Amino acid sequence: MSWDQVLELIKSILLTQTGIPNLDIGQVIMILVSFFFLYLAVAKEYEPLLLVPIGFGIFLVNFPLVPLMGFTEHGNPELIQAFYKYGIQWEIIPCLIFLGLGAMTDFGPLIANPKTLIIGAGAQLGVFITYCGTLFFGFTLKEAASVGIIGGADGPTTIYLTAMLAPQLLGANALAAYSYMAMVPLIQPPIMRLMTTPEQRRIKMRQLRPVSAREKLLFPLIASIFIILLIPAVAPLMGMFMFGNFMRECGVVKRLSDTAQNAMMNIVTILLGLSVGATMQADVFLSWKPMLIFGFGLLDFVICTFGGILTVHIMNKFLKEKMNPLIGSAGVSAVPMAARVSQVEGQKADPDNWLIMHAMGPNLAGVIGSASAAGMFIAMFK
């Protein structure tokens, strides 16, 4: 073998089998973006359970020639592509996350005060306004719906709907949803203060009635009957959510409930985060659309918060016992962060005002409301 041949071989190896010559500027930018999200997760602790796997997913797939998100010559999916295909494309992981969430949720505050369900509905205002707004900017109907649902502040619902309607926007939508969910304590308080007077913020609500174990046990069955009969398209999400809750409340399958809450939830969160992050390859992500999605996502959150508080104001016109409008902002889901924000703002107005349990009602109603909105969109595009 002559020197020329050796050099040619080395050149061929360098060009075709190593990443360095194939690295482009877009990939470098995306790797920097991944560092940003990892920084937010690790240093600022913004939704670290999701932003760490998402950030690392972005980091991994933006290296050139990596066999992670493609298919082999025989058509088999590569590692993260397999997670994505069987977990997200087949719509399994979001439903499993709902199962785990159901197993973690205590519906007591919502059962004790069912009126708060209306707040959960009012807080979906932003979902529909953003849906319309995005249409003006050239998004298709399906894309607009998937962007709109970001305001529901429910990560699994956003992922479920986007994977179904506009998979090309999955990365941007999921990232926007989780980022804004983490930033709820920054986004909501100014709107809450703007929309309420100090007197309204000081309204004390009557202590919630105790809810019996039997009521809690039957709630998932009753709620499933009403919701699934009215919106059958939401059955995968709501069915799993209520099943998880039933396992928790029945008390005879503690092992299953524990697994759903802990081991299973952790496993699917890792797979979900990596898969979502891995969809953000430079050639897909670096365009104006994700920027617009982030802009609309923020607007969506603002309008949803506005919608929730406005709903409480309207309800107070008809109610004898007034509700503190601060609990309206918790209707955007983001459990339990949004409820905590209501509590903090309430205590700023009156240190003796304990709103957290009252805010948990609209917070849980927000989960049901955003899943219902997703079901509405799915039915619309069926």
Add this chain to the structure above:
Amino acid sequence: MNRLTHEIFKSAIRTWLILAWMLVILVPRTTVYAAFGEDLEKPKPEFTREGNVITAKLIPRAKSTSVSIHFQVSGGRLVSVEGMDFQEAARPGVDNKDFKSELFAIKIDGVPPDGVAKVSVTSAFFSSSTEYWVFNRNLKESWMNADAKNISLPDMIQKLVVSVKDGGPFDSDGAVDGRITFTGGPKDSFWGYALGTLFIRFFGIFLVLSILMIGMILSGKVFQMLDKKKAKREIEIQVQPEVPVPDIQPAESIEPELAAAVGAALHLHFSGRRSGADFQFITPAISPWVRQGRERIMNARSIPTNRFNRLRNR
């Protein structure tokens, strides 16, 4: 809201609305489309023929499941139906988003020259507001409403019937030759659909959650009632029936000493029982004298079994 916050809120909303409108007005729509690439939804119909009926099967825009559109002709022979990309018929003022499917080029022959053929387009996908628009590139105004008759059939099926004259404005070949080329497609207002569905779906969520709320309030009342009943029953069980007081006649003949003795005995008996229940093995501080005494007693008792003593005594 107090006046100041109200004013701030109003001005914030106004500013946001102005900004939003400026964005909508100033950003040319064509630029936006160009920036975001091509429309991803391109319905591609597949055609099948059964006798005189040609059926197009396609997944329309903004839908995830396929629909069927049936074409039939009376007053002529349906030769073929082909799909046509909207780009070929794109003209200013006509938005392809209003057409949920591709356009259809329908070829008909066997029409009497200068005669009229009736084209029927039937689908469960159409609504009562669906129109049929015709495209003729040879005309100055290429797009026109065909003024189709929209007939409702059972099972929520709508039938659009268009009369097409050989050589008329709807005939793209323009010649009076007994053959018609009829190009167009069913049209629904995109914005009408988007905004209409917005209100319906949003209030739909209110409706669903309101029904759930009513269900929960009612079931809550039932559960509260049941719990109250249960609690009441438990209280009733806990309350002991009054023990009948035995009718004991006082013994007048008993002597005071005897009564005192009986009383003392009873007192000792019951206090003994009480103390017996709470008896604890608390060993008082043992004096050396007591310990020595106990050791002697124990040694004396254990002589037969104490191996050490046995060995010593051997």
